[in-house]
Amino acid sequence: MSNKQKTIKNEVTLTGVGLHTGNKVTLTFKPAPVNHGYAFVRIDLEGEPIIEASAEYVVNTQRGTNLEKRGVFVNTSEHVLAAVVAMDIDNIKIEISAAEPPIMDGSSKYFVEALDKAEVIEQEAEREEYVVKEVISYKDEETGSEIILMPSEKYQITAMVDFGTKVLGTQNATLNSLSDFKHEIANARTFSFLHELETLLDNNLIKGGDLNNAIIYVDKEISRQTMLKLKKAFKKENLAVKPNGILDNLTLRWANEAARHKLLDVIGDLALVGTRIKGKVIANKPGHLVNTVFAKKLQKIIKHEKRNSVPEFDLNEPPLMDIHKIMSILPHRPPFLLIDRILELSDKHVIGMKNVTMNEAFFVGHFPNAPVMPGVLQVEAMAQCGGILVLSSVPDPENYLTYFMKMDKVKFKRKVLPGDTLIFKAELITPIRRGICHMQACGYANGKLVVEAELMAQIAKKSKE
The missing domain is CATH 3.30.230.20 (lpxc deacetylase, domain 1)
Structure with a gap:
């Protein structure tokens, strides 16, 4: 099917x-x-x-x-x-x-x-x-x-x-x-009870209602005043309650x-x-x-x-893109290239990976005695995955640069430490238009969500100078 x-x-x-x-x-x-x-x-x-x-x-x-x-x-x-x-x-x-x-x-x-x-x-x-x-x-x-x-x-x-x-x-x-x-x-068809109908009429509602588009169940005695009001509302000279308790002669389609x-x-x-x-x-x-x-x-x-659905991959299998292929697409270089592999890529999503090691340049000054990967770099790594996604939409990605436009709803859930393997997933929120990529991005480590954000980036052609 x-x-x-x-x-x-x-x-x-x-x-x-x-x-x-x-x-x-x-x-x-x-x-x-x-x-x-x-x-x-x-x-x-x-x-x-x-x-x-x-x-x-x-x-x-x-x-x-x-x-x-x-x-x-x-x-x-x-x-x-x-x-x-x-x-x-x-x-x-x-x-x-x-x-x-x-x-x-x-x-x-x-x-x-x-x-x-x-x-x-x-x-x-x-x-x-x-x-x-x-x-x-x-x-x-x-x-x-x-x-x-x-x-x-x-x-x-x-x-x-x-x-x-x-x-x-x-x-x-x-x-x-x-x-x-x-x-x-x-x-x-929709239905109403007589007592509800009276309230609606008193509030000048159901102006488009008639006895053909609503079943009216009569759950109380109808006074002469109410009957006159109903005749006027539904433009009927004669109204009656039938034995089945329904106003006028509307026939039920099912019991x-x-x-x-x-x-x-x-x-x-x-x-x-x-x-x-x-x-x-x-x-x-x-x-x-x-x-x-x-x-x-x-x-x-x-x-x-x-x-919180963590993407699952056999990391021993060859990746879709290794570091050499990534560097042929992205303009970033170490120590600011923050993804090691691309594991999955379509026209609407990308999944990438980074091994966080004690040798990262940012650990030298970021809590050297208690190293934690800076949150802004986690966001940057997700954005670089998004860069792969948007650059894959053009035939000559090597001729483009990617630029951050906006980040929103950024949340950091857990610390990222040396030895962690980060898996990033970015999905388009709206289709790519004019080189602008608006995406929902998430980062996972040890089976848990560690970071998420809505990101927007744009690609632009490199200057010929």
Whole structure:
């Protein structure tokens, strides 16, 4: 089975109204390059700002999962993201002409159909996947809502809902494979209880809502005043409560449509983790708050594990580049050449090595009686690995010099001592453009992370003088 990243071949557009604003909105799905991920583009604002679909940008979960980056908002993102995940897409641009995507019929159905028409295609790069090895959980003690993630051979989700009402009762839904989403989950519409609906109307919200894009469960007696308010809001002359406890004559697509929609929301909210998940999710009484808190927790766990994942190599094997090859590429020379070998190199990452010996020139003056490798030189060594990465992007690296532009989020975790073997790994954060390399770099010794930083360097042609 292929594990390549995927995007769409053609762009595709939908139009509708925002659920809460009632404003007309256009949404366009567009192809995106490898390692792009999911990102919303607000084409109605100056500069067309981008808001990546990441848990770190969740600002509130009232009436949907709402994202904000530098004052730019995207609201109720979950139905769109659920469709993108379910269609097995890794990289996509989602252009919208307002803060809210169109509500359509309150499900993911129309987004799935649009992506189907756009044609999902494979890309060259391998897909990253987080393999769950142990149980990860989060519980909201106040509400009893809980999400558990456990090992499984594939991404599976079970949602269990109980709102303590007779009209809805206890329901559950299970998705054993994302390939079943289109027929088993995508059509499940959002729902609300009458008491919630009254609050939304009182706050001048759901201007784009009607009885075709939300199931309304009547959990209380409807007063004459409330009925008049509902008729006005939904532009209906006649409204009634049917025997199944649903407002008007909307027909359920499944008896457990509410649980299926909650499962849909879980998929959309966990898309904000930013990585494919290989594991089983059990969500008890899920909601956008517990979903996104769990997404943030999982995102941090994945980042921590990735950062502390030490590259493993047989150092007795011949390296990809020895010191002579390195010196033919880098302009640095001893004692300021701080890497000895390059072990792995691609267009997106590099892994290098340095043996730290007592004979290093810097130990002469840096705590000669208690030698410790200076932190700034650890950063410089990582940058030199990055230099190999960026210089490998040009056909004549010997004609270029590398220059530091910026370092950020530098952290030193442990001392580096004589006798240590340092392994450096640098990965591109963004593609190399105009000779600028922006990368996340980490250094390891004795199986532990010792240094990390975000680095930016640029190459420039040597002067001919």
